Amino acid sequence: MVKTxxxxxxxxxxxxxxxxxxxxxxxxxxxxxxxxxxxxIVKAIAYQMxxxxxxxxxxxxxxxxxxxxxxxxxxxxxxxxxxxxxxFISRRIRGMVIDLMRKNDWMPRNFHRxxxxxxxxxxxxxxxxxxTPTDEETAHKLGIEVKKLQKxxxxxxxxxxxxxxxxxxxxxxxxxxxxxxxxxxQPERNFxxxxxxxxxADAINSLQExxxxxxxxxxxxxxxxxxxxxxxxxxxxRVSQLHAQAVKKLRKIMLANN
Numbered sequence: 502m503v504k505t506x507x508x509x510x511x512x513x514x515x516x517x518x519x520x521x522x523x524x525x526x527x528x529x530x531x532x533x534x535x536x537x538x539x540x541x542i543v544k545a546i547a548y549q550m551x552x553x554x555x556x557x558x559x560x561x562x563x564x565x566x567x568x569x570x571x572x573x574x575x576x577x578x579x580x581x582x583x584x585x586x587x588x589f590i591s592r593r594i595r596g597m598v599i600d601l602m603r604k605n606d607w608m609p610r611n612f613h614r615x616x617x618x619x620x621x622x623x624x625x626x627x628x629x630x631x632x633t634p635t636d637e638e639t640a641h642k643l644g645i646e647v648k649k650l651q652k653x654x655x656x657x658x659x660x661x662x663x664x665x666x667x668x669x670x671x672x673x674x675x676x677x678x679x680x681x682x683x684x685x686x687q688p689e690r691n692f693x694x695x696x697x698x699x700x701x702a703d704a705i706n707s708l709q710e711x712x713x714x715x716x717x718x719x720x721x722x723x724x725x726x727x728x729x730x731x732x733x734x735x736x737x738x739r740v741s742q743l744h745a746q747a748v749k750k751l752r753k754i755m756l757a758n759n
Contacts, residue, residue, distance in 0.1 A: 507530060507531065507534045508534075512535065512538060512586065515531055515534060516535070516580060518531055519531040519532060519535065519575065532572060532575055535571075536568060536571045536572055536575070539571050539586070539587070540564075540568065540571070542567075542571075542587065542590060542591055543563070543564050543568060543571065543594055544564060546567065546591065546595060546598065547560045547563040547564050547598075548560070549731075549732070550563075550598050550732060551563075554598055554601060556648065556652075557601070558601065563598060563601075566597060566601070567594045567597065570590070570593050570594050570597050571590055571594075574586075574590045574593050578590075588734065591734055592733070592734055595732055595733060595734065596710070596714070599714050599717060612653065615649075615653045618643065619639065619643065619650060619653055619654070622639055622642050622643055623639055625642075626638060626639060626642060636650055636651060700754070700755065700758045701751070701755065703754075704754040704755065705751065707750075707754070708747050708750060711733070711735075711743055712743055712744075712746060712747035712750070713747075714733060715733070715743050715744050715747060716744075716747050716748075716751075718732060718733075719744060726740045726741055726744070
């Protein structure tokens with residue numbers, strides 16, 4: 502019965518039928534129809550955010566995950582409590598992409614080792630070439646992809662901006678001084694680097710979900726406030742407010758653990 506009338510119904514009417522359906526087959530048909538009607542949102546977001554996930558997933562992967570998110574969202578959506586389903590599901594899908602990014606691509610392994618190696622290589626090439634080497638030249642010398650090089654640099658920027666100068670001096674050396682410059686025999690400095698990253702990671706995890714997303718999008722993916730507002734579907738002033746709020750919290754935690 503339901504199958505013959507679904508195409509004539511509005512989305513709101515389909516949701517009403519779905520919430521009140523008692524037959525499992527009818528509910529399945531209604532959910533499939535609703536999922537297909539909102540598939541365009543998944544495809545649009547997969548396209549808009551592709552630069553964020555392309556390192557570990559393909560658009561089709563995101564679309565497939567997004568379809569599952571729509572199906573779960575249909576069950577959880579409450580029209581009396583939530584906004585329009587378009588807005589409700591868009592936020593959930595964007596959040597899903599951010600979660601995937603965070604799980605798969607939050608921070609490169611051996612970050613500090615890679616960062617130091619890159620810095621040493623840039624210095625070596627600068628002396629040899631008489632100028633600052635390009636990313637391509639540096640990556641070629643290291644035998645890595647340019648994308649990995651840029652990822653490590655982005656993470657370095659994030660660490661610096663989040664007031665880690667409270668732990669390191671202007672030369673990015675630990676405040677705790679040890680006589681030798683050889684890091685292999687400086688367990689104190691090596692420990693402090695690892696400990697600082699651990700504290701920062703814990704601090705970020707303690708933030709509210711939207712704050713974490715903004716920190717990730719701004720410092721890891723280099724999106725500006727306007728782009729973040731578009732991705733998260735909130736106003737730009739709200740993004741700026743949440744960003745300032747998150748950075749203030751992180752600085753407070755880092756200072757408390759200094």
